[in-house]
Amino acid sequence: MSRPGRDDAxxxxxxxxxxxxxxxxxxxxxxxxxxxxxxxxxxxxxxxxAAILRMCERPTAVVEIAAELNLPxxxxxxxxxxxxxxxxxxxxxxxxxxxxxxxxPDILEQVLVGLRNx
Amino acid sequence: MDSVTSDARAPLSAxxxxxxxxxxxxxxxxxxxxxxRSVSEIRPLNTEETMTQAGEAVDDISEVRGKxxxxxxxxxGRITLDTHNILYLFGAPGQERFWFLWDRLFSxxxxxxxxxxxxxxxxxxxxxxxxxxxxxxxxxxxxDFGGPPHTPAQIREALDLDPHVPLLDxxxxxxxSSKQVLITLVEHLQSHYARHGATAAEGALQSxxxxx
Numbered sequence: 553m554s555r556p557g558r559d560d561a562x563x564x565x566x567x568x569x570x571x572x573x574x575x576x577x578x579x580x581x582x583x584x585x586x587x588x589x590x591x592x593x594x595x596x597x598x599x600x601x602a603a604i605l606r607m608c609e610r611p612t613a614v615v616e617i618a619a620e621l622n623l624p625x626x627x628x629x630x631x632x633x634x635x636x637x638x639x640x641x642x643x644x645x646x647x648x649x650x651x652x653x654x655x656x657p658d659i660l661e662q663v664l665v666g667l668r669n670x
Numbered sequence: 671m672d673s674v675t676s677d678a679r680a681p682l683s684a685x686x687x688x689x690x691x692x693x694x695x696x697x698x699x700x701x702x703x704x705x706x707r708s709v710s711e712i713r714p715l716n717t718e719e720t721m722t723q724a725g726e727a728v729d730d731i732s733e734v735r736g737k738x739x740x741x742x743x744x745x746x747g748r749i750t751l752d753t754h755n756i757l758y759l760f761g762a763p764g765q766e767r768f769w770f771l772w773d774r775l776f777s778x779x780x781x782x783x784x785x786x787x788x789x790x791x792x793x794x795x796x797x798x799x800x801x802x803x804x805x806x807x808x809x810x811x812x813x814d815f816g817g818p819p820h821t822p823a824q825i826r827e828a829l830d831l832d833p834h835v836p837l838l839d840x841x842x843x844x845x846x847s848s849k850q851v852l853i854t855l856v857e858h859l860q861s862h863y864a865r866h867g868a869t870a871a872e873g874a875l876q877s878x879x880x881x882x
Contacts, residue, residue: 582689582778583689583691583758583760583775583776584689584690584691584756584758585689586682586686586687586688586689586756609681610681610682610683610684610686611682611683611684611686611687611756612681612682613689613748613756613758615715615717615746615758616715616748618717618718619715619716619717619746620715624717624718624719624720624741625717625718625719625775626719626720627720644686644687644688644689646688646689646690646691646778647688648688648690648778648780649778654863654866655780655859655863657860657863659688659690659755660780660856660859660860660863661860662751662752662754662755663690663751663755663757663780663856664853664856664857664860665751665752666749666750666751666752666755666757667749667751667757667849667852667853667856668853670709670749670845670849
């Protein structure tokens with residue numbers, strides 16, 4: 553049996569999250585939630601947390617963070633929850649629907665205008 | 671001022687506050703990543719989600735130990751629409767195991783584009799079935815691979831497509847053509863939800879409160 557690559561072993565990934573696997577249902581990070589750092593990295597901080605803070609000086613989507621860190625989305629969500637719960641990042645969640653649950657017509661119009669201007 | 675490196679990330683504007691999703695679904699080699707690349711402002715990136723063989727995203731480390739874990743990878747690109755709205759385009763594999771992750775990854779998506787190779791139409795059946803099941807509005811775009819021409823009627827019949835669902839040809843390598851595919855989807859979403867809105871308004875007319 554060949555030795556699995558470093559990034560192929562899911563168990564290893566969970567050492568990054570201290571074995572925790574759920575990011576808490578009260579903080580649902582969407583793939584496209586935009587994350588913004590609220591502080592600078594500090595000495596002694598977990599390297600992934602520090603990397604996220606550097607990456608999020610400007611708004612950065614969860615999926616971009618996952619790609620940059622080369623980590624699965626679910627692991628990235630756990631790391632982000634840590635930072636959110638300690639106030640080190642803020643989260644701008646997508647707002648695409650009106651209260652009825654249907655997509656906001658204003659947003660669809662803005663998307664159309666943006667695409668036509670490409 | 672900014673130093674330019676070959677792999678520099680293009681940061682978003684500080685005012686960006688609304689991420690939006692559109693998913694491009696299609697079989698292997700149908701041109702999903704090509705389409706994303708044609709319109710994306712960043713080089714398409716790749717990321718992944720891990721799930722157990724039972725088809726569930728990993729929530730519990732004991733599941734990973736008990737069953738071997740599988741990874742589903744997907745590509746994405748990005749379009750800054752204006753100072754607030756950022757559109758993310760996801761190229762998603764249409765294979766069966768992927769659909770177990772749909773709700774986790776793509777709930778709240780505006781809509782989907784089913785990218786079809788007309789030489790392999792049958793590979794799109796499953797994706798269309800799943801999108802209908804999830805209630806995700808979609809359009810069908812046939813990527814031009816220079817195969818024998820089919821009439822739109824033939825393709826509609828082969829896909830058993832609802833007459834409301836737009837069908838168009840495209841060249842995923844072309845920015846203009848790919849842009850037109852996206853515009854067609856969003857116009858379809860507008861009319862799709864206008865019909866839904868009309869249904870809701872009819873309901874309101876029957877209520878004691880006068881509509882309008």
